[in-house]
Amino acid sequence: MLVFPNAKLNLGLHITERRPDGFHTLETAMVPLPWCDALEVLPSTAETSLALTGRPIPGDPATNLCIRAYELLKADFPEVPAVQMHLHKVVPIGAGLGGGSGDAAFALKALNTVLDLGLTDDQLEAYARRLGSDCAFFVRNQPALALGRGDELTPLPLPQLAGTACKVIYPNLHISTAEAYAGVKPKAPAHDLRTALSGPIETWRHTVVNDFEASLAPRYPLLDELKQQLYAAGAAYASLSGSGSAVFGLWPGQPLPPSMALTGDFLVWDGQL
Ligand SMILES: C[C@@](CO)(OP(=O)(O)O)[C@H](O)COP(=O)(O)OP(=O)(O)OC[C@H]1O[C@@H](n2ccc(N)nc2=O)[C@H](O)[C@@H]1O
Ligand SMILES: Nc1ncnc2c1ncn2[C@@H]1O[C@H](COP(=O)(O)OP(=O)(O)O)[C@@H](O)[C@H]1O
Numbered sequence: 725m726l727v728f729p730n731a732k733l734n735l736g737l738h739i740t741e742r743r744p745d746g747f748h749t750l751e752t753a754m755v756p757l758p759w760c761d762a763l764e765v766l767p768s769t770a771e772t773s774l775a776l777t778g779r780p781i782p783g784d785p786a787t788n789l790c791i792r793a794y795e796l797l798k799a800d801f802p803e804v805p806a807v808q809m810h811l812h813k814v815v816p817i818g819a820g821l822g823g824g825s826g827d828a829a830f831a832l833k834a835l836n837t838v839l840d841l842g843l844t845d846d847q848l849e850a851y852a853r854r855l856g857s858d859c860a861f862f863v864r865n866q867p868a869l870a871l872g873r874g875d876e877l878t879p880l881p882l883p884q885l886a887g888t889a890c891k892v893i894y895p896n897l898h899i900s901t902a903e904a905y906a907g908v909k910p911k912a913p914a915h916d917l918r919t920a921l922s923g924p925i926e927t928w929r930h931t932v933v934n935d936f937e938a939s940l941a942p943r944y945p946l947l948d949e950l951k952q953q954l955y956a957a958g959a960a961y962a963s964l965s966g967s968g969s970a971v972f973g974l975w976p977g978q979p980l981p982p983s984m985a986l987t988g989d990f991l992v993w994d995g996q997l
Pocket of ligand 1: 820
């Protein structure tokens with residue numbers, strides 16, 4: 725079975741509390757971004773394996789989230805056969821785009837089908853949560869308000885986003901999520917996120933805030949420079965995604981974003997949400 729794990733964007737991100745378990749309580753909206761990896765999952769008579777091609781993934785391949793997804797299911801379903809997986813990595817890593825989290829959830833979904841486990845979406849979300857805070861979002865993979873650790877999901881229809889032109893700029897900086905959280909001082913949000921997102925995209929600039937922007941700004945001034953360049957190119961809304969380092973802009977009512985002359989080592993994705 726061949727699946728295409730997509731990325732996500734965060735629209736607003738409020739970090740409200742540091743929890744005793746070291747995690748943070750947040751509120752954010754997550755939407756699918758159709759920038760995709762490719763993942764093939766086949767049953768195998770040999771040992772379970774994962775072939776990796778494309779963008780290099782830091783860390784031991786044995787701890788790759790696709791292998792961890794298989795091991796999690798194997799622990800509860802010891803009779804399942806081995807699998808042969810191939811991940812072709814496209815989505816940048818350490819970008820705030822949830823690339824690894826998407827692979828984890830799509831691996832669970834593909835394994836559920838290939839191994840005929842009959843798990844429901846609720847059960848798949850429970851497994852996904854054990855692999856990472858962001859992973860559960862990719863099970864249903866639809867716009868959602870995420871609370872708690874980022875894994876308490878409520879569908880959040882955002883009709884004004886459908887077909888919106890989007891540009892994502894990855895400035896080749898790998899920002900670790902844990903390090904980004906460590907630099908944030910939790911606080912009460914200035915605006916209610918659900919109310920802010922119910923307005924036209926043009927109003928979001930003043931109301932939809934990602935708290936990581938302020939804490940990362942002193943160390944990575946480039947992130948705000950890129951955001952200002954997106955606004956100068958006519959974006960109705962621009963923001964950092966998640967804990968960075970990807971920055972995105974939205975152009976509602978346009979089929980594609982404008983081209984931008986960027987000087988530096990950037991990876992750019994242009995498309996529609
Ligand atoms: C910031 C967000 C926003 O969507 O996305 P990314 O920027 O990573 O894409 C997420 O909260 C990232 O979720 P995820 O990448 O799954 O994080 P996890 O693997 O669960 O945790 C990695 C580390 O981040 C910190 N962490 C994560 C989630 C959370 N609610 N509070 C935290 O403090 C912890 O230090 C944890 O050890
Ligand atoms: N399949 C995978 N793709 C990407 N990263 C993975 C994968 N499996 C494990 N990881 C680990 O997860 C870390 C970052 O995950 P990712 O979700 O891409 O971060 P972010 O959402 O912040 O961009 C990497 O440093 C890597 O070690």
